[in-house]
Amino acid sequence: MSGPLTLVIGGAASGKSAYAEDLVINSGLPMVYIATAEAGDGEMTERIAIHRARRGIGWETRENPLTPGEELAALPPDRAVLLDCATMWLTNQMMRGDDPARAEDEFLAALAACRAEVVVVTNEVGQGIVPEHALSRRFREAQGRLNIRLAAQADRVVQVVAGLPLVLKGGAG
Amino acid sequence: MSGPLTLVIGGAASGKSAYAEDLVINSGLPMVYIATAEAGDGEMTERIAIHRARRGIGWETRENPLTPGEELAALPPDRAVLLDCATMWLTNQMMRGDDPARAEDEFLAALAACRAEVVVVTNEVGQGIVPEHALSRRFREAQGRLNIRLAAQADRVVQVVAGLPLVLKGGAG
Amino acid sequence: MSGPLTLVIGGAASGKSAYAEDLVINSGLPMVYIATAEAGDGEMTERIAIHRARRGIGWETRENPLTPGEELAALPPDRAVLLDCATMWLTNQMMRGDDPARAEDEFLAALAACRAEVVVVTNEVGQGIVPEHALSRRFREAQGRLNIRLAAQADRVVQVVAGLPLVLKGGAG
Numbered sequence: 001m002s003g004p005l006t007l008v009i010g011g012a013a014s015g016k017s018a019y020a021e022d023l024v025i026n027s028g029l030p031m032v033y034i035a036t037a038e039a040g041d042g043e044m045t046e047r048i049a050i051h052r053a054r055r056g057i058g059w060e061t062r063e064n065p066l067t068p069g070e071e072l073a074a075l076p077p078d079r080a081v082l083l084d085c086a087t088m089w090l091t092n093q094m095m096r097g098d099d100p101a102r103a104e105d106e107f108l109a110a111l112a113a114c115r116a117e118v119v120v121v122t123n124e125v126g127q128g129i130v131p132e133h134a135l136s137r138r139f140r141e142a143q144g145r146l147n148i149r150l151a152a153q154a155d156r157v158v159q160v161v162a163g164l165p166l167v168l169k170g171g172a173g
Numbered sequence: 174m175s176g177p178l179t180l181v182i183g184g185a186a187s188g189k190s191a192y193a194e195d196l197v198i199n200s201g202l203p204m205v206y207i208a209t210a211e212a213g214d215g216e217m218t219e220r221i222a223i224h225r226a227r228r229g230i231g232w233e234t235r236e237n238p239l240t241p242g243e244e245l246a247a248l249p250p251d252r253a254v255l256l257d258c259a260t261m262w263l264t265n266q267m268m269r270g271d272d273p274a275r276a277e278d279e280f281l282a283a284l285a286a287c288r289a290e291v292v293v294v295t296n297e298v299g300q301g302i303v304p305e306h307a308l309s310r311r312f313r314e315a316q317g318r319l320n321i322r323l324a325a326q327a328d329r330v331v332q333v334v335a336g337l338p339l340v341l342k343g344g345a346g
Numbered sequence: 347m348s349g350p351l352t353l354v355i356g357g358a359a360s361g362k363s364a365y366a367e368d369l370v371i372n373s374g375l376p377m378v379y380i381a382t383a384e385a386g387d388g389e390m391t392e393r394i395a396i397h398r399a400r401r402g403i404g405w406e407t408r409e410n411p412l413t414p415g416e417e418l419a420a421l422p423p424d425r426a427v428l429l430d431c432a433t434m435w436l437t438n439q440m441m442r443g444d445d446p447a448r449a450e451d452e453f454l455a456a457l458a459a460c461r462a463e464v465v466v467v468t469n470e471v472g473q474g475i476v477p478e479h480a481l482s483r484r485f486r487e488a489q490g491r492l493n494i495r496l497a498a499q500a501d502r503v504v505q506v507v508a509g510l511p512l513v514l515k516g517g518a519g
Contacts, residue, residue, distance in 0.1 A: 009335055011300065011472030013490020043483070124334065126184030127357065128301020128474020129309045136475045137216070144186020144335075151335035159334055161470065161505055162355055162490075162497035164514040168337040182508055184473065297507065299357030301474020302482045310389070317359020317508075324508035332507055341510040 003077060003117040006170075007154040009147060011124050015163030017084055020119045021055055027080035027117055033059045034071050034081060036089040051084070065092045066103075069110025077115040085121035090146055091139070100142055108149055120154075122147055176250060176290040179343075180327040182320060184297050188336030190257055193292045194228055200253035200290055206232040207244045207254060209262040224257070238265045239276075242283025250288040258294035263319055264312070273315055281322055293327075295320055349423060349463040352516075353500040355493060357470050361509030363430055366465045367401055373426035373463055379405045380417050380427060382435040397430070411438045412449075415456025423461040431467035436492055437485070446488055454495055466500075468493055 006023060010016030024031050033055065039045040052061075059082075062071045068083055075081060089107070093100040111118060125143050151157045156170030179196060183189030197204050206228065212218040225234075232255075235244045241256055248254060262280070266273040284291060298316050324330045329343030352369060356362030370377050379401065385391040398407075405428075408417045414429055421427060435453070439446040457464060471489050497503045502516030 007335070011470065011490065012476070013472050013487045013494075015490075015494045043480075124184065124473045125475050126186050126473070127297045127299070129298050129304045129313055130185070131475045132305075132478075134216075140475055141186045144184065144188075148186075148188045148336035151337055157335065157337060161514055162353070162503065163494035164497055164503060166339075166512075166514060168334055168339060180508070297357065299359050300470045300472070302471050302477045302486055303358070305478075307389075314359045317357070317361075321359075321361045321509035324510055330508065330510060339512075341507055341512060 002113055003115055004155045005111055005114075005153060006119045006156045006158065007147075007150050008119060008121050008158050008160060009124055009151070009168075010160035011127075014160045016121055016160040017051060018054065019158070019160050019163070019165060020082055020084065020121045023119050024080045024082045024117075029078055029080040029117065031059045032071075032075065032079050032081045032116070033061045034068050034083045035061060035063045036065050036068055036083070036085060036092065038065045038088075038092065065089065066096075067106075069107050072110045072114040072116070072118065075114060075116040079116035081114070081116050081118045083118060083120045085123065086146060086150060087123040087125070087143060090143055094135075094139060094142065100146075104146060104149065108153060111150075112153060120150060122150060124159075175286055176288055177328045178284055178287075178326060179290075179292045179329045179331065180320075180323050181292060181294050181331050181333060182297055182324070182341075183333035184300075187333045189294055189333040190224060191227065192331070192333050192336070192338060193255055193257065193294045196292050197253045197255045197290075202251055202253040202290065204232045205244075205248065205252050205254045205289070206234045207241050207256045208234060208236045209238050209241055209256070209258060209265065211238045211261075211265065238262065239269075240279075242280050245283045245287040245289070245291065248287060248289040252289035254287070254289050254291045256291060256293045258296065259319060259323060260296040260298070260316060263316055267308075267312060267315065273319075277319060277322065281326060284323075285326060293323060295323060297332075347423075347461065348459055349461055350501045351457055351460075351499060352465045352502045352504065353493075353496050354465060354467050354504050354506060355470055355497070355514075356506035357473075360506050362467055362506040363397060364400065365504070365506050365509070365511060366428055366430065366467045369465050370426045370428045370463075375424055375426040375463065377405045378417075378421065378425050378427045378462070379407045380414050380429045381407060381409045382411050382414055382429070382431060382438065384411045384434075384438065411435065412442075413452075415453050418456045418460040418462070418464065421460060421462040425462035427460070427462050427464045429464060429466045431469065432492060432496060433469040433471070433489060436489055440481075440485060440488065446492075450492060450495065454499060457496075458499060466496060468496060470505075
């Protein structure tokens with residue numbers, strides 16, 4: 001039997017990761033952090049360090065930028081997992097030049113089958129002006145479609161604005 | 174007597190069109206689709222084809238990129254109409270170099286007078302960084318102001334995030 | 347004793363300033379407007395004029411682009427204050443090349459100590475695509491972090507979309 005899936009969606013620097021971390025901490029279960037970020041440049045390395053410092057100790061960390069579903073499949077039921085984040089994972093897929101459709105199917109199937117409690121963090125990226133570059137427009141479309149699929153599959157969806165949660169689905173949960 | 178007006182607002186690829194289509198389908202009335210998009214380039218042609226395939230059969234389609242109010246005025250009361258979308262309409266107006274203020278007055282008056290049930294789709298475009306180009310900044314201002322006027326006039330306003338609805342106005346409707 | 351703090355957050359041209367003005371007008375208290383905008387170019391001068399015309403008479407205006415906290419400290423309790431906006435203030439700080447962290451501490455302390463009723467307007471800027479320029483990315487991060495701190499300190503937080511309010515915190519207030 002699969003565990004509950006929570007999707008936390010928000011803009012950049014909206015407090016979504018901190019909110020998602022609290023969900024996992026408050027579960028009382030042993031905590032696993034699945035990181036999809038790659039420390040490719042200085043900005044990203046700094047960001048990863050900030051996130052790691054805030055999480056503190058007590059997390060088992062697994063880094064898997066392209067196939068985080070493999071980590072999910074290996075988890076026992078009595079774990080609470082933070083997957084941070086779907087946006088970095090999608091970025092990694094698209095940087096490889098692949099159509100993310102098949103990888104998405106596998107990712108969503110792994111989430112559905114995972115026996116642990118899972119919290120997935122993702123970005124809202126579609127509420128600005130149409131981007132100038134075609135790649136940005138494709139990414140925006142792909143991220144929007146992925147978010148719709150994740151939200152449809154999730155038991156609970158929470159939007160975070162300025163650090164404050166707004167439940168979009170599963171309010172009684 | 175005019176029919177009820179619903180405004181569906183969301184980011185790019187947020188699932189707003191699919192949600193709006195369901196509202197019209199669930200009305201049980203004969204369905205009319207007023208399209209404001211112009212198939213000017215490959216991207217837009219592809220997008221139009223995707224939307225058309227999803228809607229399926231059963232829709233009477235009317236294309237009117239600049240004066241969709243004329244289509245609204247011609248409709249009998251026993252119709253449910255999807256106007257998709259106010260953002261493409263505003264884009265078409267601004268591409269002509271016109272000040273959209275007068276066209277907006279006419280558009281809003283046509284919505285107010287329409288006897289059919291109408292669902293209007295529009296984009297939220299103001300939640301990113303200040304755009305680099307002056308035209309983008311002007312568009313962002315114009316879209317924001319239009320959305321405020323549409324929302325003030327609507328009986329019901331629904332924001333769509335990751336395919337999930339959040340009622341901003343007319344919750345009991 | 348400090349007065350209540352309300353944070354109004356929204357995108358560009360979302361109707362957030364008009365909503366915030368109504369909050370202050372409806373307080374029935376003498377009204378103070380603390381302006382952080384600098385009329386540096388034509389666009390901003392026009393925007394300031396539009397805001398001023400809409401507010402109408404009855405406001406005492408104080409302009410302070412960099413240290414609005416000094417205005418807050420000087421206010422008696424029986425005032426309702428509109429500070430518009432935190433985004434322009436942050437922009438002014440960052441244009442000077444300073445790390446805004448210390449100025450933020452002072453700003454937040456002045457808000458906490460202010461005896462008047464205060465409404466602060468701020469922008470949501472993080473829900474678009476990753477900005478192309480490093481400065482824009484830094485600003486987006488700084489604005490997001492500032493919004494989180496403002497929201498944590500506020501008694502009431504309202505998001506405005508298309509002119510419509512959505513209470514994120516302090517719903518009973």
